[in-house]
Each structure stands twice: as structure tokens, then as C-alpha cells.
């Protein structure tokens with residue numbers, strides 16, 4: 044009983060990896076809007092939501108992150124606005140976010156009750172349209 048449709052490995056083994064290859068794959072998905080990021084700040088707390096296809100296991104992701112303030116050592120009011128206003132004009136939102144796979148599936152080899160395939164990668168928070176094509 045083999046599968047003639049050639050379904051790509053349905054059971055990706057868990058691996059704690061942050062290999063650059065996955066980051067590149069993630070960016071590719073991001074450009075095609077199969078993986079999306081929405082980052083926002085409210086009252087100094089920066090959150091991000093990431094949804095779409097995991098670059099490694101291909102499962103559906105829907106991850107919500109709470110990011111701390113991206114500027115280390117930021118204290119008091121002085122310089123707060125300047126520090127939090129990035130060059131793209133979105134206050135407080137970092138240029139990139141680090142995401143771990145949160146597909147909700149238990150992959151073979153995962154420690155304990157950990158879900159997700161273990162991959163982590165970095166994505167830009169700016170829309171794909173604004174990314175300069177690399178050529």
C-alpha cells in the first residue's frame with residue numbers, strides 16, 4: 044500500500060533548527076504572500092501575528108508574539124519618540140521578527156508535548172511590496 048500521488052513527506056521530523064535555508068524559504072513564501080506578518084504596537088507593547096505556510100513542514104501557522112520594546116535600555120520620555128519611530132514610520136515595530144514554527148502538529152521526535160517542527164526563522168515586518176528586489 045504505497046501512495047502513488049507522491050505526497051511530500053507528511054511527517055517532517057522535529058528539528059530545532061534556524062538554518063539560513065529556512066529563512067530564505069520563509070522569505071520566498073513571504074514574497075508570495077503565502078506567509079504573512081502583521082506587527083503592531085499598542086501602548087508600548089509590540090505584538091506580531093504571523094500566519095501562512097511553515098517553510099519547513101508546510102503546515103499552516105498562526106502564531107502570535109508579544110515582543111518587548113526593541114530598543115534596549117530605553118528609559119524615560121526623552122528620545123522615546125525618536126527611538127520608537129523607525130525609518131518606515133511605524134512606531135515601535137521592529138524591522139524583523141523571529142518566529143518559531145507553531146503549526147500545532149506534534150512532529151515525530153519532538154521533545155515532550157512540543158508542537159511545531161522546531162524551525163525558527165526571521166521575517167521582515169514591512170510588506171513584501173516595499174522590499175527591494177535583490178538583483
Ligand SMILES: [Zn+2]
Pocket residue numbers: 097098099100101102144145146159160161162
Ligand atoms: Zn513547521
Ligand SMILES: [Zn+2]
Pocket residue numbers: 097100101102144146147148150159160
Ligand atoms: Zn508542522
